[in-house]
Amino acid sequence: MAIQTFTWAPAVSGLSGTATLKVRKAQFGDGYDQRVPDGLNNRRSSYNLTFIGDAAKISAILAFLDARAGAEAFYWTPLLRTQSLFICETYSEPTKDGDVYTMTATFDQTFDATSTI
Template sequence: MADVFTWAPTVANASGNATLRTRTAQFGDGYAQKAADGINGRSSTFSLQFIGDAAKITAILAFLDAHAGATSFLWTPPLREQLLFTCEAYTEPTKDGNVYTMTATFNQSFAIS
């Protein structure tokens, strides 16, 4: 079973994108026919921001480093069910007083690796 990412991102500066994969057959008269591509034709990517004290941000960094960008983990995006993701890129934390800020990019995956 995959580990679960439990930390909540901030609402500000968080965004997500969904990509729907299709195949297109282009015909000579300008007509095109499209069809969904595969059983996992929809994939999501989220850019997330986390703000917190040193303990919270250190725990997030440890979780992401332990998964090394290659091992999938479970996370629940807004208005969706729990899905598998990997995180291959995140920013190093910045400090403002006793508060740290970092961002991470979560890419949906379809198999536990």
């Protein structure tokens, strides 16, 4: 099965992300430490996203995420970054205010299209 692309844009207001850098560290007795990147993909990102829209837009996002069941990776392009693989294991059920719906989702970067992180 081909990897799908998540195309909906999140609300920019409140968009937040975290990059985690995995390093190996050797601590020496004189207070000196030495660090090196751990692995080829030592930088992993996670984004907390908010989506706001009408029923059709939010329903389409829910259907996309549900179809992947938290286990299948998809492509998404974060702000100021290149397209990467992500999974979504957590999202909120939508809330409604008039005709506008809001939901949040957490996208975690992965490097393997066949499994979760």
